[in-house]
Amino acid sequence: MRLQRGLFCVLLALICMLVPQGGMAENLSSSFTLTPFAGGYGFSEEQNLKDSGFFGAAVGYNLTANWGAEAVFGYASTETETGATDDVDYFAARLDLLYHLQPESRFVPYFAVGAGEAFISPEKIAGESDFIVGYGAGAKLFLNDTFALRLDLRHLLDINDVDKTRSKTTVSNVAAYGGLMMQFGGLTSMQTADQDGDGVTDAYDRCPDTATGISVDGWGCPLDSDRDGIADYLDACPATPLGATVDRRGCPLDSDRDGVADYRDQCSETPAQTEVDERGCPANDHDSDGVLDEQDRCPNTPQNIPVNDLGCPKDEDGDGIFDFEDACLDSPGDQPVNAKGCPVDEMVEDVVPQGDTLVLNLEYPTGESAVTNEFIHDLQVAADLIQAHPDKRFVIEGHTDSVGPAAANLRLSQKRADKIRAYLVESLGIPAERLEAKGMGESQPVGDNATQQGRKSNRRVVILPIP
Structure with a gap:
């Protein structure tokens, strides 16, 4: 020592x-x-x-x-x-x-x-x-x-x-x-340094003043599990679906206060005190057109169709054809129209039966071949004709006018015939083996391609029995 x-x-x-x-x-x-x-x-x-x-x-x-x-x-x-x-x-x-x-x-x-x-x-x-x-x-x-x-x-x-x-x-x-x-x-x-003690150092902490005991994310900010902009510790509705607009409490908005949140409400302007169903629509408005059933003269109006005060689809030109079915919305009210709401002297008849053969004058946009909603009625008529002859097979011929190259018209007519056949099979239940599709192009005109009326007559689909 x-x-x-x-x-x-x-x-x-x-x-x-x-x-x-x-x-x-x-x-x-x-x-x-x-x-x-x-x-x-x-x-x-x-x-x-x-x-x-x-x-x-x-x-x-x-x-x-x-x-x-x-x-x-x-x-x-x-x-x-x-x-x-x-x-x-x-x-x-x-x-x-x-x-x-x-x-x-x-x-x-x-x-x-x-x-x-x-x-x-x-x-x-x-x-x-x-x-x-x-x-x-x-x-x-x-x-x-x-x-x-x-x-x-x-x-x-x-x-x-x-x-x-x-x-x-x-x-x-x-x-x-x-x-x-x-x-x-x-x-x-x-x-x-971690001044708020949340486990994220101040150098990386985007929220350096977080209160003690609050769960934070990797950036040091309070967790917001449902990403609604309201931190979990303040959120009264922490499981709000993504994208839903919320109030200051973090709960989905209910603008009309009917008990159905806006993001689920199909009738977001329901009057106060109105009884609603699970969609947020008046419980006594079954077609959800905004007109209560006791006042609705058309209680089965399709969804999202504009209606008048009586709950019926609008008919702005007064031709007797509802606007959502009317192909000619500005037809004169005193002129006869066909089933599509167009004056009869301006259109070729859509469906022309000829015995067990059917001619469909379908209005395709130039160069298009898709089956549109306007064709559905005519194709149902065609399906009824085919079903009326159960012992026969039919060919669907697509025809065009002469506008454009002949080769392109031939391809276009084949596409139109193919899609008509597919619709009849898939949507209207016609057995596929009973139908063929064939594009004829511009080779068999029935009208003068030099006139608008003639070209319209030539743009057609013909359904005829196979001998």
């Missing part, structure tokens, strides 16, 4: 001399450290070893800015103090846990506690290895982000119950040493 008090006093004096007035560097979280050191080691008189120099290195890792772990490896070359003089090599290895005070400053004092093993060679001096337990303090003075001067003082308890030459099983040693510490990597206090 002769050097122990002296070493301790020297260490305290050096620490006091090194205390700085301020600085920028700091003890970094998640950093690795390497410290080569040199100093002195004071042995207990019980060990019969002379005090000597002590050299080694420490390798550490800072778990946080305050807490760190460090493996310390040291060596002392000494000799026996009494009796025959023998050279002795002393090796020590221990693992220390460090707690740093004021880690964000340049001057960082710390406390340490640890345990390890000591090995003395030759073994005849002390027998097998000793178990050592130590505690102490130290300080780091950062010169910059990478380098720091470092001083350490340790009180080490050397425990050996095998060495019979010792009068005590446990003896006290002391070590004092200093070195140059190198720090690698790590996060600064700015990078690890």
Whole structure:
């Protein structure tokens, strides 16, 4: 113990001399450290070893800015103090846990506690290895982000119950040493700061003032599970469907206050106090046209058809054909019209039966072949004709006018015939084996292609039995 008090006093004096007035560097979280050191080691008189120099290195890792772990490896070359003089090599290895005070400053004092093993060679001096337990303090003075001067003082308890030459099983040693510490990597206090304590550091936190206890996303903002713009902790309806407009409580809007949210409400302007069904429509308006059943003269109007005050589809030109079925919405009211609402002297009749043959004058837009809603009535007539002759097979011929190249007209007529056949089979239940489709192009005109009326007559579909 002769050097122990002296070493301790020297260490305290050096620490006091090194205390700085301020600085920028700091003890970094998640950093690795390497410290080569040199100093002195004071042995207990019980060990019969002379005090000597002590050299080694420490390798550490800072778990946080305050807490760190460090493996310390040291060596002392000494000799026996009494009796025959023998050279002795002393090796020590221990693992220390460090707690740093004021880690964000340049001057960082710390406390340490640890345990390890000591090995003395030759073994005849002390027998097998000793178990050592130590505690102490130290300080780091950062010169910059990478380098720091470092001083350490340790009180080490050397425990050996095998060495019979010792009068005590446990003896006290002391070590004092200093070195140059190198720090690698790590996060600064700015990078690890989390002022709202939500687990997302301020450097990445888009919502740095989140209240305590609020669940947050990866950006540090309160969770909004249904993405309605209202955070879960404020959301009275946290499972609102995506895209639904919500109120300040996070619940779907119900503009007409009928108990059915707007995103499900098919009648979003229902008058107040009106009884509604699950669609949000008046319970006594079965066709949902806005006219209650007791006032509705057309209670089965198709969905989304504009109606008049009586609940019937509108007929703006007064020709007796509802607008949604009227192909000529501006027909004079005093002129006879056909089933499509067009004056009879302006259109070729849609369906012309000729015995067991049917001519369909279908108005295709130029270059088009799709089956439209306007064709459905005529195709039902065609289906009825075919069903009336169950013992016959039919061919569907597509015909065009002469406008455009003949090859293109042939292809177009084939497409039209194919699609008429497909509709009759798939939508009207005609067995496929009873129908063929054939494009005739412009090869069989029935009207003069030089006139508009003649060309209209030539754009037709003919359904006739196969002999």
